Amino acid sequence: MNKIKTLDQALDYIKDGMTIAVGGFLGVGTPEKLIDAVVAKGVKNITLICNDTAFPDKGVGKWVVNKNVSKVIISHIGTNPESGRQMNAGELEVELVPQGTLAERVRAAGAGLGGVLTPTGIGTIVEQGKQKLTIEGKDYLLELPLKADVALIKGSIVDKKGNAYYNKSTRNFNTLMATAADLVIIEAEKLVEVGEIDPTDVMTPSIFVDVIVE
């Protein structure tokens, strides 16, 4: 099965109104070519799941600036002034999620769990609308799984089956997003032959990856 596609072919999978999970932390470990291709195609009304909205000229920040997104499920928007402006103007819906909770909600979706119980957010406005459970005397919030239609991730080294290795601090949310979407597109910084990555060094097994672009 050939998973390797051109950027144009990969973009055929991305439609208006989709929920898209994107790897990266302030743009580091984000698939910039895929980000730019979505801007160029003019995709609209994306619900974005990502750690942050990066910067106006970097990562998913470009989607905010170019109005590709209508909602973000996110832990931080402070580095991209356009996100705050659009939120205050009522142009962008922002669901703020504590970073560790965001990671676990995505992981739960990918791992087939019905949710996670976390002490984070107890006694704060994060509690609002959520079920609270007391387990062995301690309060927890029930946080629900977060799944996407498509995940866009970036691998430092990717083999032609889709096994991926992430260099240093580029791993962040990429491994998680790869498990929690109906379709996973990986952008390879370096594409190598099958067998060139030691199986012990594989961080995202190829079984999660549907489409590879270079």
Place this chain on the structure above:
Amino acid sequence: MIQDKDRKREVIVKRVAKELKDGDLVNLGIGLPTQVVNFIPEGVDVLLHSENGFVGLGPTPKPGDEDKDIVNAGAQPASHVAGAAYFDSAMSFTIIRGGHLDVTVLGALQVDQKGNLANWMIPGKMVPGMGGAMDLVVGAKRVIVAMEHTAKGEAKILKQCNLPLTAAGEVDTIVTEMGVMKVTPQGLVLTEIAPETTVDEVISMTEADLIIAEDLKVMDV
């Protein structure tokens, strides 16, 4: 009391550095807390946690030595020390939330005598998001707030926070340029006072009820 802005900040970060113990795993928040790393006492070996996905955060690289794949949690170029380890965000917050992080040092907009902390939003003005702060404050074994005692003359150490909380009742220690305060079941205790500073000055700059420790010491800074 200390007036010079640079001296204030130096007093805070120097004193916070003395709170760290040999072998501690520590997360330093963006801004003032980051500078604590420059004052860690000799013989105290700490490992720094960076919430974007590693332990063993090293010094800022020299211009030209940056690696595009190594950044800190503020996206600034960073480095790692020998013995560092990289991981994903789930592992990063397993470390934070699971009780494996010894100390977190963060700034505050407000902190109160019950150990409540507000440092992530001002409704209608500034809503950057909580990032990893809520998890850090809930999960770290010790939470140290490092901040200037007041903001534009307004008290930041209050009877009760009125901004949205980051976490309830999790702060252990507050270090400012005026003193060191500990949150205890009895209330907020001033345990140390800064040089050139009087107890009356601290009380006048603090809205919270302060208990003055019987063995009040002068901050060694």
